Amino acid sequence: MATHLTDNCLFCKIIRGEIPSHKVAETEKSFCFLDINPLSEGHALVIPKYHAEFFHQLPEDHLADILPLAKKVAVASGLKEYNLLQNNGPMAHQVVPHVHFHIIPKNKPEDGLKIGWPQLQPSQDSLKATLARIKEKL
Numbered sequence: 001m002a003t004h005l006t007d008n009c010l011f012c013k014i015i016r017g018e019i020p021s022h023k024v025a026e027t028e029k030s031f032c033f034l035d036i037n038p039l040s041e042g043h044a045l046v047i048p049k050y051h052a053e054f055f056h057q058l059p060e061d062h063l064a065d066i067l068p069l070a071k072k073v074a075v076a077s078g079l080k081e082y083n084l085l086q087n088n089g090p091m092a093h094q095v096v097p098h099v100h101f102h103i104i105p106k107n108k109p110e111d112g113l114k115i116g117w118p119q120l121q122p123s124q125d126s127l128k129a130t131l132a133r134i135k136e137k138l
Contacts (some may be wrong), residue, residue: 011098031064040111
């Protein structure tokens with residue numbers, strides 16, 4: 001069992017079994033269960049057994065475990081089309097402040113995730129400046 005869980009986090013309580021869930025699968029470091037407010041049938045959440053609010057705060061060993069479990073669940077669900085979604089922070093639509101990946105089946109066009117994609121039109125100079133800022137911190 002994970003050693004870094006908090007007392008007041010909804011997902012930490014689910015991991016500890018204090019709140020019931022419809023568990024799909026589990027590993028030593030990750031837990032997958034059905035979303036109780038699904039966007040489509042089979043919508044599941046894959047969460048680390050380590051409390052971190054943001055993706056970049058998750059230890060490497062938990063990162064290495066969570067995506068293979070998500071893949072295993074997607075394959076076992078027989079999904080042909082789906083979204084794998086992970087949000088960081090309230091402005092990015094994260095509701096529960098615990099890292100989690102949504103596996104959202106797209107069974108038919110009206111099901112599942114519906115998003116807009118408001119594209120920017122940056123200049124080549126702007127892209128180069130952004131790239132330089134990122135690379136200097138890598």
